[in-house]
Amino acid sequence: MPPSRYVALRYGLADDYDRLDRLHRSGPEPAYDEGVALESRLCRNAEKAAESIKDxxxxxxxxxxLNEELENLGRIAASPDAVHDILHxxxxxxxxxxxxxxxxATERSCQAEKAYRELDARFVRMTGRRPYADELFASIRRKRENSGIENRPRQAQRTILWNPPSKGRKMGI
Structure with missing residues (x-):
């Protein structure tokens, strides 16, 4: 929901809202990517403005x-293929x-980690809770290191015969 004109001007959002309005009036098809980028920038700037108000x-x-977004960023950092989850x-x-x-995948993971750390720091400022980022990424690194140990090549296993061949019958007396 767009803010009042006064609020948009005060926090430097007016130009972006005007451009977004022009995009919406021109039709839904022509500039989808530009609209997504513009809306995401507006959202970040609006959040920054709301969080800057003291007391x-x-x-x-x-x-x-924001907590849901933090969880999604953590999922992407741990498993970069989560970006293809269209539901979340x-x-x-x-x-x-x-x-x-x-x-x-490594680049997506790094991007998600950076975004997670920034959002986590914002949460610490807003709520006063302790930061979660260091613990999360330390546990992710431990899991990756442990999975590297588990995935190393092992000795070939021998096939186990469940029904060993019979030794034959001995002739009776």
């Missing part, structure tokens, strides 16, 4: 939404946090 408690629904990860979300869906 104001932000609404719970806002904090819950939208193109707007990826654009908002600067994650390139077409980049390599």
């Amino acid at each position: 104001v408690r932000l609404p719970d629904f806002y904090l819950e939404k 990860i939208s193109p707007d979300f990826l654009a908002k946090y600067g994650i390139d869906k077409n980049a390599s």
